[in-house]
């Protein structure tokens with residue numbers, strides 16, 4: 001049975017979707033949870049209340065993960081509230097889909113800033129303290145799209161493939177210091193991010209999933225919690241697909 005009692009986790013984008021489910025799963029296993037959100041304060045407060053209802057301590061901080069000063073303020077707030085950061089889940093992410101020929105440069109930059117640079121900044125902010133305490137668990141949200149590509153998502157695929165490259169590189173840098181760095185690559189998970197997808201595209205995606213169902217945020221959250229636990233101490237630099245078999 002995983003036990004995260006006494007551990008503090010920072011979860012980016014914890015107000016909704018997969019991030020919210022991750023916060024609840026970590027709270028359920030006893031962790032203190034610090035979640036950040038971009039602008040949806042009401043949803044963030046609701047996640048905090050749901051964590052507290054599970055007996056955990058939780059805190060919400062507004063933070064744009066693509067801004068270095070805001071990221072440092074987030075990590076400082078977490079360390080001040082709970083003493084140390086043991087777990088970092090880089091979950092915050094956005095899409096700005098479109099075919100490459102018509103994709104605006106601004107949409108490329110925005111997705112790379114939130115998904116790739118945001119992950120870089122958060123990992124950079126916790127790396128030194130995790131190294132010093134000789135303990136850390138970093139779990140990054142990639143995507144099957146980062147493994148296989150997807151028409152209409154050149155920007156998103158680049159960011160999620162980049163996350164895998166950063167995960168493996170930092171895993172090698174920190175392996176000897178008790179810090180593991182892994183990624184999960186969800187398939188099609190039912191959240192606000194995928195709600196806007198046209199029905200026809202959803203049906204086509206469903207037919208490519210061997211398990212014949214879309215994923216739930218909790219499916220991903222359980223994998224993240226495992227990688228964040230002591231049970232996963234000998235696993236680093238890995239990408240775990242949570243996709244109903246879609247990427248086999």
Ligand code: NAP
Nearest residue numbers: 013015017018037038039040064065092093143189191193
């Ligand atoms: P979602 O429902 O759209 O939620 C996105 C979360 O990220 C929200 O909490 C949002 O905060 C936060 N966020 C967005 N930009 C941010 C920024 N610049 N700084 C801080 N927080 C920011 O997304 P989701 O579907 O749960 O996806 C979560 C992660 O899983 C993403 O990295 C996504 O790429 C990845 N993923 C999702 C799927 C899927 O099928 N859903 C598949 C593969 C990978 P606000 O609430 O304040 O807006």
